[in-house]
Amino acid sequence: MLKKTATALGLGFGLALAMSSTALAGGTVKVGLILPLSGQFADTGAQIERGVKLYMQEHGDEAAGKKIELVVKDTGGPNPDVAKRLAQELVVRDKADIIAGFGLTPEALGAASVATEAKKLMVDMNAATSVVTEKSPYIVRTSMTIPQVNYAFGKWAAEQGIKHAYTIVADYGPGHDAEKSFAKGFEEKGGKIVGADHSPVANPDFSAYVQRIKAANPEAVYIFIPGGAQPAAIGKALAEKGLTPPDTKILAQGELTLPEALQSMGQTAKGIITAFHYTLERDDPLNKKFVAAYEKANNGRAPDFFSVGGYDGMHLIYAALEKTKGDASGDALVAAAKGMSWESPRGPISIDPETRDIVQNVYIREVKEVDGKLQNVIIDTIKDVKDPLHGAK
Amino acid sequence: MRTERAISGPAATWLKKRNRISTVEIAFWLTTLLPFVLFPSYLSLASQIAIAALFALSVDLVLGYAGIITLGHAMFFGLGAYAAAVLAKHGWGEPLTGLLAAALIAGVAGFVTSFIIVRVQHLALIMITLGLGLLTYELANSFSSITGGTDGLSVEIWPVLGIFDFDLWGYTAYGYALAALFIGVLAARRIVNSSFGLALTGIRENSARMPAIGSVYRVHLQKIYVISASMAGVAGALLAETTGTVSLDTLSFQRSADVVVMLILGGTGRLYGGIIGAIIFLVARDRLSDLNPQYWYFWIGLLLMAIVLVMPGGVLGGLARLFQRNAK
Structure with missing residues (x-):
């Protein structure tokens, strides 16, 4: 009896391993985007999403040979309970590798515990309260703090x-x-x-x-x-x-x-x-190009600091994946993100290796x-x- | 209507009959266990549906049975949520005592406000409950040292009974919320199928006549209001505990309005109306917002109008009518 159970267990594990390795070979990295897309803060969420999409449009939907797939979810506003549920669902149902977005602090606070428990990289593209990054060792911020x-x-x-x-x-x-x-x-x-x-x-x-x-x-x-x-x-x-x-x-x-x-x-x-931290009119070739591309993609709507947060958040995900050679595990990605620095449309920025928070002009x-x-x-x-x-x- | 039927036979037998658990009910509760096996990846949604259902049930007690129209019940829901969260923030994250504290605090708030509630009716009632709800929201906003203001609180909740940790999939969250809902329904059906429950229905149908036959209707109303407030508080605490967070949104007008919508969808004054409504409303919301994260409210609006137009008494009301027609 015991032997049978052991064999069954072994088989089960083997199957699980085989399945996870095929998933790796399949080469998709799913990014779950949790944003307020309806209600009072819908515009904030929409601007972040536009930033994310522009980055993907400019850089293709592949990073380190992996196809990047977006799954967008709406929280309806500052609802930590909804954000937490969506994060849970993204992880267990959609098998997302990375969770990102977060237009508002309560959303980020709600999802933080999921990032810790599931060991997934969580990219805070906007929520601006200082304490957010301290709520999980898997949170990296690409926006700003007040x-x-x-x-x-x-x-x-x-x-x-x-x-x-x-x-x-x-x-x-x-x-x-x-x-x-x-x-x-x-x-x-x-x-x-x-x-x-x-x-x-x-x-x-x-x-x-x-x-x-x-x-x-x-x-x-x-x-x-x-x-x-x-x-x-x-x-x-x-x-x-x-x-x-x-x-x-x-x-x-x-x-x-x-x-x-x-x-x-x-x-x-x-x-x-x-x-x-972001000035639309800043005289800089990278910014000029960003603004022009953004306006072209969105019927003349100009980008704002929300858009830049989304754009840079996506850059962080791409660059971290390149650095880990496609390893999408949370620990590897966070380690890769720490200390990363790059030129953003807003100017030179970097991720503080100690606090995982953004350092910028x-x-x-x-x-x-x-x-x-x-x-x-x-x-x-x-x-x-x-x-x-x-x-x- | 029901009081008429009560006359046809001895009241006691009638009440006993109503208290009997039907096969449909047993089947329903067995169905609620299905998500554990069939849809484990939907358990966190299921737990939030169970919580919304308990909240809707609490509103049904005052709105459906006692005829108190309320647009501010999120006040008690939020108070309960904050009670549990603040307790956990200060180092006591035991979930069951959190529920008790929430019931107590929401109940006290319900008792205090019930003195105003029983003095007004109809439109004034809507205004008063709405006003109280907004007041509580703003108070919570300004006492940000306790409530965390717009950022809300995130807290550590201990395992249920010291064994079941709140897991990523939501097994514990759903089991816990479902158990609370089950107890809530048992309590509510005892209440509405008692002479006290009948008195409430009497008040709803004709509030002028009840005092005339010697019913102390204000006391009755106060009692049910306090019970309902406590239940709403427990629902709020459940949400805070299963998610480990609380925000001002638990007190918002939107939440008060949503719960009434759920209740109307399912059918008022029917115990299970709120549960059915919560399932329809939240599942539709989840599916539609997945299809289109930006404009899903449009379809929700359409769905609400369709259901209310086709079935004015809500889904359960519509079904009941259908069965009655077939029985004839």
């Missing part, structure tokens, strides 16, 4: 001789992170925060807040609010009270002056200084009129910035 950009920005602002700043941020996780990290950088270099305000996440009218800012009379105002209709609203409110550059410096993270926002803000946007840009059109012009570059919460303190 402290990364804003801590560096705070230091830079103080170094420019700004002494007093007032901060106003949207009252949610990313806003609080931005406020804290900007203030930390700013104060470390001798600046002083003279006031801090939180506005509701969806706030149509900023006049009351701007009144308070006016009363505090700071040298600079630091703003962090979500895109959409709000940049125009706050721009208008600031202009009405005469809080405009160059008398009062307006500082913000890059979302405030995305091209769509600039259009709605109009002339009030002039002189606003923002910090970001933070560009300081000022809104200027170029050929009758408002755009973000890079006025300074802070090189090789790490996330300050893990790594370079």
